Amino acid sequence: MFDRDKEVTVTGVIKEFAFTNPHVSIQIMVTAQNGATTDWSFEAASTRGMVNAGWRKSSIKPGDTVTLVGRPLKDGRPGAQLVRAILSDGTVLASSGGENY
Amino acid sequence: MTTKHTLSFNIAFLRDLTICSVLALAVVVPTASGQAAPSAPKPKKAAELDQPGALSKENLAKPRPKPPFDLTGNWMYSPQMNRDNGVFGYTPLPKLKPAAQALYDAGQRAAKEGKAFHNDEGACWPAGMPEMMTRVWPNQTIQLPTMIVMTQMLKHEIRWIYIDGRPHADPEIKPPSYSGDSIGHWEGDTLIIESTNFEPSHHWVQTGIPISNQFKIIERIKLKDDGKTMEDTFIMTDPVNWDGEWVNTKRWYRYDNSDIEEAYCLPDLNTRLPATDAASNIR
Numbered sequence: 466m467f468d469r470d471k472e473v474t475v476t477g478v479i480k481e482f483a484f485t486n487p488h489v490s491i492q493i494m495v496t497a498q499n500g501a502t503t504d505w506s507f508e509a510a511s512t513r514g515m516v517n518a519g520w521r522k523s524s525i526k527p528g529d530t531v532t533l534v535g536r537p538l539k540d541g542r543p544g545a546q547l548v549r550a551i552l553s554d555g556t557v558l559a560s561s562g563g564e565n566y
Numbered sequence: 567m568t569t570k571h572t573l574s575f576n577i578a579f580l581r582d583l584t585i586c587s588v589l590a591l592a593v594v595v596p597t598a599s600g601q602a603a604p605s606a607p608k609p610k611k612a613a614e615l616d617q618p619g620a621l622s623k624e625n626l627a628k629p630r631p632k633p634p635f636d637l638t639g640n641w642m643y644s645p646q647m648n649r650d651n652g653v654f655g656y657t658p659l660p661k662l663k664p665a666a667q668a669l670y671d672a673g674q675r676a677a678k679e680g681k682a683f684h685n686d687e688g689a690c691w692p693a694g695m696p697e698m699m700t701r702v703w704p705n706q707t708i709q710l711p712t713m714i715v716m717t718q719m720l721k722h723e724i725r726w727i728y729i730d731g732r733p734h735a736d737p738e739i740k741p742p743s744y745s746g747d748s749i750g751h752w753e754g755d756t757l758i759i760e761s762t763n764f765e766p767s768h769h770w771v772q773t774g775i776p777i778s779n780q781f782k783i784i785e786r787i788k789l790k791d792d793g794k795t796m797e798d799t800f801i802m803t804d805p806v807n808w809d810g811e812w813v814n815t816k817r818w819y820r821y822d823n824s825d826i827e828e829a830y831c832l833p834d835l836n837t838r839l840p841a842t843d844a845a846s847n848i849r
Contacts, residue, residue, distance in 0.1 A: 466680060466682065466840075466841040467841065468680075481838070483835070483838055485835065486719075486827055486828060486829035486830075487703060487719070487720050487721075487829040487831070488835075488839055490835070490838040490839055492838060506838060506839065506840040507840075508839045508840055508841055511703060511719075511827070511829065512827065513824060513827060538680060538840055538841075539679070539680025540679065540680035540681060541680075542840060544840025544841075545840070546841070564642065564821070565642070565643075565644065565645065565702040566642075566702045566703045566704070566719070
């Protein structure tokens with residue numbers, strides 16, 4: 466489903482951070498230079514995987530401006546598998562703490 | 567002299583006596599054929615209904631040889647440890663029957679387009695055996711003298727492997743299931759498991775390869791690396807979908823420094839996950 470040979474980087478405003486299993490998910494609204502907006506969906510690891518990487522339920526919330534890096538969907542839809550997040554204060558959080566989930 | 571109450575009592579008594587008489591006559595009077603109506607035969611009690619549960623005190627306390635190993639622990643499936651066997655698939659494939667081959671080929675085409683194909687597990691159907699063993703979430707395993715319980719964190723899919731000497735359950739009594747009816751025994755340093763009576767609906771071995779109700783699995787499980795690695799050789803047969811035995815060996819590492827968590831598959835959660843939303847699933 467995801468292209469493991471590519472990475473996509475988007476910066477936008479968080480619409481939702483679902484801190485839940487089996488996958489944490491992030492919905493982010495990205496605004497292009499021409500003002501058009503696109504909603505991207507990011508699929509992340511389990512809550513345990515994210516916590517092992519330093520995430521907490523309160524790490525991001527709706528309204529935050531965040532940069533997300535991920536492996537994009539092969540079919541071109543605006544979605545990706547999270548690789549890491551860069552928060553507005555510069556904190557970098559990987560998607561998982563080393564295990565596969 | 568008869569009082570009002572006495573009269574009421576007498577009327578009620580006569581009424582009740584009449585009812586009883588009618589009922590008595592109904593029991594005694596034969597049918598129109600002249601013979602007494604036979605009572606329904608008692609159903610024969612199946613031997614399986616006498617099988618003590620795996621958690622019964624008597625069953626647990628029954629003397630048994632010490633097993634060669636204890637699988638209790640969390641087992642993590644590692645793609646890195648399984649690059650030689652297809653990782654999440656089971657390669658090499660057997661010779662598929664034509665219908666199964668057509669489905670498999672369609673699945674391969676879908677994957678090239680970046681789409682899922684009959685991703686029933688993603689749509690919250692159970693993965694079932696064998697796929698529930700190879701999810702990226704841990705398998706919590708508890709071994710008792712009578713059974714081994716494996717709970718896959720994803721959707722809490724569960725399988726019970728009975729090692730108390732019982733035979734397979736009669737399919738007339740126990741319905742088919744996604745985890746199968748599993749019984750196990752020890753041979754030297756190996757746990758041999760036989761699983762039958764699978765539910766075939768929306769049940770796939772891997773993308774595009776379905777199972778039928780004739781699907782069976784034999785597993786040979788060993789512990790290696792001083793108990794840190796679990797190795798399971800699957801021998802799968804399904805004469806409806808492929809020829810002969812489909813053999814594949816998978817490996818897990820012990821991961822005991824964490825516990826599994828709740829992880830339901832929720833339809834509204836799936837709409838937030840780009841890999842499992844309905845738009846990406848070819849049916």
